[in-house]
Amino acid sequence: MCKPGQLNTSNTRSTQTEIGDITTILTQSPAEILENKPNSESDSESESSSSSSESGDCSSDYYEPEDDDDFETEDDQYDEEDCDNYLSSHAEPHRERKFIVYESCIRELLSKCNTCNAPTLVKIAAILDTQLVQCNETTSSNAMELEGLKRCQATLDKEGIQVDALVTDRHASVKKYMREKWQGANHYFDVWHVAKGINKKLMKVSSKKDNQDLREWIKSVVNHMYWVASSSSDNEQEKVDKWCSIMLHVCNIHTGFDGDFKQCVHGPIEEHREWIKKGSKHYKLLSEVVMSSYLLRDIPKLSPRLQTYGLEVFHSNLLAFAPKHTHYFYKAMTVRIYLAALHFNENGNRKQAVRKDGEKCWSVSYPKSKKGEKAVPSKIKVDPTYKYIEKLLTVVFERRQEFATYSEASQDALMNYAKAPPAVNATYQPYDKADLVKKRCTCFPTK
Template sequence: MAENNLLISASILFTGASHTTLLDWANLLHTPIPKNTQFYKMQEVYIIPTVQQAYRDQHEEIIKRLLEHCASGHTIDLSGDARCDSPSFSSKYCTYSFLDDATKEIVHFELVQVTEASSSVAMELTGFQRGLDYLLERGLKVGVVTTDRSPSVRKFMRENYSSIQHEFDIWHVAKGVKKKLMAISSKKDTKPLEEWIKSITNHLYYSCGSSKGDKEVCVGRWTSLLNHISGIHRWEDGDSEYTCQHPPLTEDQQRRKKWLDKNSPAFLGLQSVVMDKNLQRDLNQMALCKLTGSLEVYHSSMLKYAQKRVHYGYDGMRARTQLAILDHNANVERPQATTKKGELRHRFVYPKQSDHWVAKPIYRKTQQAFRDDLMQRVLDRRHNRHILRTSSSSTASEVAPQHRPSAKT
């Protein structure tokens, strides 16, 4: 085998590219590169097993560090989220990932195929259950698990792991609240509510972030919004007296603010959202102010290796997910980029939802040194005479536990 053929094939997968696209590019330039049969054979025997071994090595290091943390009497906080391989409801794969809230590293993932669950929607619960069971079986002491408001995951946690605190991601809840308020304010008589929407969603974050785990305080501060928005900043509830946490308003500020009348349609529409029983019940699982934004960032970078509109085989999908994890874990907590003068760099964006310009930080470029290690591992595997070069099935059982579908699938 020509060494260049092996390295070209490895670089295609390690960069998240597609062999079909690269082959078209090479044919246009009349440049020979490995054809389909040769590429997929090298991927099966050398490239995918290399990725699996590199992922396993990193995974075991993370588990070892977490076990040492738990041995000192501490617990770990995890965030979990699912990512399907299709933007529609006909997904074939669902990848459920668990992230350590302290280090922002991906601790574990589960790849579920649709034939392993009753439907595409049920794949999320299957991945969550497998992943959490695996981490607990490894000996990790999990204190908090943060997910979105999936009814199936909520029920599973309530019935099987009541000792683990289950929190909801605030961003998903705030997004739903904002959507309801925008629908209410779209009418003519409820239009005054529109300019309060951003402040209301900010108050939801404040209510969760300032409660410090106290569920009653979280719900109380959220419902106090109804008093503030109607111009009442000091009120009584039973034998207790409460005040707004903001500084006292001047007479001019009080006069200029467009408060909502308690009998107006806008206020009544807001009241129906704030006092919603389901929302207040969910606030009990949001008092720790947990977010899964780091998982959303990881899922965005995962598109580089596994596009949603491209179909991959099971082994290929698993290997590309492992590459995305290696890339993510190698670049967590990147510092913000600076100018030559040492000033922090920002970029200005105009999100349609916020309807105003926002300054966002620019981070330093990602480091891709892990790819060099993978390329060297591929060469070492080729030079290893003990490697079975006819099939990679012998290496499938060597990677971190993954529940591969049966042969009939």
């Protein structure tokens, strides 16, 4: 709790602090504060109020410590009971009393839950770390993803950030690394990546002759996977039992399942469906995909809450800063990734735009995978902001003042920042350019 202090009308600050849904805004200037003071009181009462403020009892609506250095000293600490008595004795009906509150106090207040005193979780979409791995830094392109994960883990550990859960695709080397080396974090699979693989395999099977009847069940199987992940929490066996029930559901059997999941939870099915006969050719083809041992091992790891769509959005945003059709050297690519991360962190949580009449803005989009058969509504967000550019310019000017010449700044960067790996062609055999020009020929010579 912040203690009342002497009002300093010559240096009253304007503070705006926003954390989550709680916003504290104090914007009154010294002149406005003086104008709001009651004029019906005599000068003697004003003198007495000023003398009482020096002893710790203030009658103004705004309070600010006189010296920041003395704010947290033991001599100036106030008991909560004294502060509560002060507020109750000076409270006025239908009037909100305002205090200047330090940002550190608000953060400490929101860091604990009022009920269980446990740390609170704040859901944000932000890039905490980025790693650029060059192909010659690993043995193969398949190992680059795991190398990037290891570097990110090292950075988070260095900063003291604890990872409770990690959601990835079904990369084999990542699964092994999480199982053997990073056991402190719960590893989950993104549902979209798993469902995408199932959809691809079923589309391939149904494209063959006499298997077109399976195509109408593909969407149901994919939707069933999303339902299994969202309705089963962290119960791994429940996920497996629910997933296996799809093989009886397609046969129009909705009760008497094995395991803890005994029956379907949907209501009566009124629409006409081409049910699959148990033991038929279509049933066996569907079972080969849905009941494969490789898939059943990964079903318990489906993420019940968090998914990787936020990361996919960042990758889409990255294309605006580093398009794939253009080649960039290592340092230039690193800088462009950093810029994309700054832009995403500032605009990744934008709200939906609202019209003047209060109606939310929507647009109609046609997913490429649906091929025009389905349209979905998309939120229109507010315009992006670019405040990070001002911060970057400030850092540039500060660095210019620190180093007089470009060579000094470059030397400092080489000493304090990560070095770029050798170029990909550094290990290649050198060739003489003049000899290559002489031997150059074309299949379509010109006159």
